[in-house]
Amino acid sequence: MRKNKLSLKLALWLVMFAVLASCTPQKKMIYLQDKAEDQATTYDTMPSPYLLKKGDMVYLDIQTFNLESKEFLQKDQSNNMRGGNTQNSIGDPSLYVNSYAINDTGYVKMPVLGAIKLSGLTVAEANQVIQDHVDLYLNNATVQLRLINFKVSLLGEVNQPGTYYVYQPSVNILELISNAGDMTPYGNRQEVMIVRTINGKEKSIFLDLTNRNVLNSPFFYLQPGDVVYVQPNRLAKTTGFATIPWGTIFSAVSSTILIINFLQ
Numbered sequence: 001m002r003k004n005k006l007s008l009k010l011a012l013w014l015v016m017f018a019v020l021a022s023c024t025p026q027k028k029m030i031y032l033q034d035k036a037e038d039q040a041t042t043y044d045t046m047p048s049p050y051l052l053k054k055g056d057m058v059y060l061d062i063q064t065f066n067l068e069s070k071e072f073l074q075k076d077q078s079n080n081m082r083g084g085n086t087q088n089s090i091g092d093p094s095l096y097v098n099s100y101a102i103n104d105t106g107y108v109k110m111p112v113l114g115a116i117k118l119s120g121l122t123v124a125e126a127n128q129v130i131q132d133h134v135d136l137y138l139n140n141a142t143v144q145l146r147l148i149n150f151k152v153s154l155l156g157e158v159n160q161p162g163t164y165y166v167y168q169p170s171v172n173i174l175e176l177i178s179n180a181g182d183m184t185p186y187g188n189r190q191e192v193m194i195v196r197t198i199n200g201k202e203k204s205i206f207l208d209l210t211n212r213n214v215l216n217s218p219f220f221y222l223q224p225g226d227v228v229y230v231q232p233n234r235l236a237k238t239t240g241f242a243t244i245p246w247g248t249i250f251s252a253v254s255s256t257i258l259i260i261n262f263l264q
Contacts, residue, residue, distance in 0.1 A: 028189060031174065032212040047170040047221030049122040050147070054106055056224070057099045057149040058118065058126065062134060064141040099148050112137065123147055123169075152222050154180050156230035157187035172221045173207065173228060188231045194219045195227040 100108040106119030113133045118126045127145040134141050150166040159181030189209045
């Protein structure tokens, strides 16, 4: 009987050790920590300006008091609704009803205004270029131009991976992960990969989302076409500790020991 009691106690200690070993340290689960070894304290969280390129789709809206004059510059909204699944979207897709594609030469072709080059410009610069052209035809008109093909892909250890369409001027990586229901318990918050196409070449970088200095990274704000990959924590994913019902096992072992002690 004594031997059985010792065996059960040993088993209990092994279960407790496994539970402790399987738990991800809390420090690795908290976002944006102030780490003592980091010196930077100024956080530049403004997104880097995105330059339009061929294949981009831009939305155009012209506001003027003379509605009849504006119609000949405006694209037919009824024939220009963009299809597709908007379930994974950030912002308001209803605003993006008029779109123009930037062709291979970097131009958009618009009614009356003709071909206008937009590639290589920021959205604000392209807006001003369109405004200058519209001013030749309309008085006191206001032009609003926005990028509508802003989509990013989110893969790996998140609760809702997939392609996300962004219907707002900018989005950062934390907003994207939040929209995907956060990471799974297996997600490695210290090595999140971002793949971005820069000058025709793909570049990858790893971000530590537990470090507040990630706010200084030029990759903190995402750009159209970015791919975000949340890597798994190799030890937790391999062992599968997070899916084992340790609470039930611990309770069963404890109850067994108590029964044996009572019978003795």
